[in-house]
Amino acid sequence: MLGTSGAPELNDLEEDLMSTTPTKCAHMACNCMAPAGQKYCSTHCQDAKGMTTLSCHCGHQGCDAKA
Ligand SMILES: [Zn+2]
Numbered sequence: 199m200l201g202t203s204g205a206p207e208l209n210d211l212e213e214d215l216m217s218t219t220p221t222k223c224a225h226m227a228c229n230c231m232a233p234a235g236q237k238y239c240s241t242h243c244q245d246a247k248g249m250t251t252l253s254c255h256c257g258h259q260g261c262d263a264k265a
């Protein structure tokens with residue numbers, strides 16, 4: 199029998215963190231962090247989710263896509 203190459207309970211821990219930790223805005227061109235539990239950093243990004251845009255204009259500091 200070969201050793202099982204599975205990571206221990208770390209996976210569970212990660213999942214738990216995902217739900218409470220702020221994540222990057224789901225907008226492809228946005229570099230902002232979205233608040234915990236939210237996919238987008240702002241309504242601007244949420245509004246632009248359906249559009250293909252190369253830059254983000256959410257207005258947040260530090261989010262100035264240089265393409
Ligand atoms: Zn942005």
Ligand SMILES: [Zn+2]
Nearest residue numbers: 223228239243
């Ligand atoms: Zn955003």
